[in-house]
Amino acid sequence: MDKKRKRKNTALPLLLAALTLAGAGLWWGNYTISTEEYTFTSRRLPEGWDGARIVVLSDLHGRRFGRDNSRLLEAVRKARPDIIALVGDLVDEWSGTEYLRPLLRGLTAMAPTYFVSGNHEWAAGAMSELTPLLKECGVTYLSNTFVTLERNGGAIAVAGIDDPNGFADQKTPQEVARDVRDAIGDGFWLLLAHRNTHFETDYAALGADLTLSGHGHGGLWRLPFTDGLVDTNLHLFPSFTSGFYHCNDEGCEGAEVFVSRGLGNSPKWAFRLFNRPQVAVITLKKG
Numbered sequence: 001m002d003k004k005r006k007r008k009n010t011a012l013p014l015l016l017a018a019l020t021l022a023g024a025g026l027w028w029g030n031y032t033i034s035t036e037e038y039t040f041t042s043r044r045l046p047e048g049w050d051g052a053r054i055v056v057l058s059d060l061h062g063r064r065f066g067r068d069n070s071r072l073l074e075a076v077r078k079a080r081p082d083i084i085a086l087v088g089d090l091v092d093e094w095s096g097t098e099y100l101r102p103l104l105r106g107l108t109a110m111a112p113t114y115f116v117s118g119n120h121e122w123a124a125g126a127m128s129e130l131t132p133l134l135k136e137c138g139v140t141y142l143s144n145t146f147v148t149l150e151r152n153g154g155a156i157a158v159a160g161i162d163d164p165n166g167f168a169d170q171k172t173p174q175e176v177a178r179d180v181r182d183a184i185g186d187g188f189w190l191l192l193a194h195r196n197t198h199f200e201t202d203y204a205a206l207g208a209d210l211t212l213s214g215h216g217h218g219g220l221w222r223l224p225f226t227d228g229l230v231d232t233n234l235h236l237f238p239s240f241t242s243g244f245y246h247c248n249d250e251g252c253e254g255a256e257v258f259v260s261r262g263l264g265n266s267p268k269w270a271f272r273l274f275n276r277p278q279v280a281v282i283t284l285k286k287g
Contacts, residue, residue, distance in 0.1 A: 024169050026271060029231040033065055034276040035076045038244070038258065041287040042209055044188045048154025049284050056280040057113075058088060058194070058214025059262030061120065062095025063277070068102035072263070072279070079281045081111040082151065086139070087214040088118025088163060088194030090130075092266055096131045104137035112149070113139045114158055118194040118215065120266065121164035142192055144171035155188035159208070164195070177206040196240045196259045204252035211257040212282075216241035218261030221238075221273035228275070232266060258282060 055076050065071040076084065084107050091097050107113045115134055121127050134141045142160020149156055159180050161173050171179075173193070180189050180203040191208035193199075196216040203211050219228005219241040231238035239245075240259050261278040265271060 014140060026273075028113075029274065029276050030265070030272050031065070032276060033071060033263075033279055034277070034280045035075050035079060038280060038282045039246070039285055040210055040256075040258070040282050041285040042188065043287060044209055045284055045286040046151075046154025046156060046188060047286060048150070048152030049156055050189070050286040052082040052151060052284045053080055054083045054085055054212075054261045054282045054284070055079050056085045056212050056258065057216075057263065057280060058086070059118070059217055059264055059266070060090045060260075061092045061264030061266045063264035064099065065263075065277070069106070069192060071095040073103065073106040075143065075279045076107060077110055077251070079279065080286050083149070083158070084111050084113040085158075085190075085192055086113065086115040087192050087212050087260060088116055088119045089214060089262070089264075089266070090115075091124060091126050092120035093124040094268060095124075097126055097133055100130075100133065104134065104139050108138035114147070114160060114192060115139050115141050116160035116192040116194055117141075117143070117163045117166060119163050122163055127166075132248045145177050146176070146183070148184065148187070151284070155184070155187065157184050157187060157203075158192065159189060160192040161203070164198070173206055174200055177208070181207070183268060196257070199240060199245070199257045200247055200249065200252070200254075202250070203257070204247035204255035208255070212260070213240075213257055214260045214262050216259050216261070217270075218242045218272070218278070220270060220275065222275040225275075229273075230246040232270070 111270040146157050146159035151269050156182050188209050191211040193203050221229040228241040240260045245257050260280050263277040
């Protein structure tokens with residue numbers, strides 16, 4: 001009898017300790033930020049853009065990292081960006097838009113900031129509120145259009161494509177790419193487009209030197225030797241979920257995409273496993 005009582009007395013503290021560690025691990029993996037450095041090298045990059053740094057943020061989904069997203073802003077500030085790319089799903093059906101105001105103002109105070117819409121902004125009917133807020137805060141909304149940027153005497157274009165959830169009569173990706181070519185010829189250009197799942201089928205053939213996407217959430221649960229276990233639609237073993245990928249199909253040889261793991265979760269019951277919220281920092285190199 002004494003031995004059984006002793007086992008019970010020992011088991012409860014161990015169980016509590018295990019639950020505490022598991023809870024701490026889940027909190028760390030879902031509410032702390034991982035800043036990760038990448039390099040993109042291209043012989044086509046203008047000399048003036050050698051060493052330029054792009055911060056890529058995606059899929060915030062209403063998440064707050066500190067009051068007014070102060071921890072997220074501090075992570076971006078430490079990255080010393082030349083450009084900030086917001087590649088969709090900053091808001092969703094549950095978040096509203098007003099929480100973004102301090103974040104957007106903080107970002108535009110650091111560097112030129114560019115936004116493209118994601119599927120959730122349109123699904124939530126939030127674009128009518130979000131569009132004027134972006135303009136008020138100094139964010140450039142690339143709604144099937146592009147801008148030309150200069151740095152140290154070199155010029156590149158940054159184009160953006162609205163999510164397919166957007167207006168039915170919006171410009172096609174092919175029309176946007178044609179507009180870019182008409183303006184800069186064979187110059188270097190970046191494409192911002194939310195859906196990672198459309199890279200091989202739609203975006204890879206457009207001719208951009210690098211596409212920046214989100215949407216994949218890193219595959220939610222990242223296990224060793226996988227590209228993520230499930231996507232946001234619960235499909236097993238998705239691809240194109242984190243980092244750089246090449247397209248080697250006919251017609252898009254050499255096209256490259258970078259996919260952000262994002263910052264928030266959707267649906268709301270989802271949680272990340274071995275897949276911390278990400279601030280991605282891409283340094284452009286001429287090579």
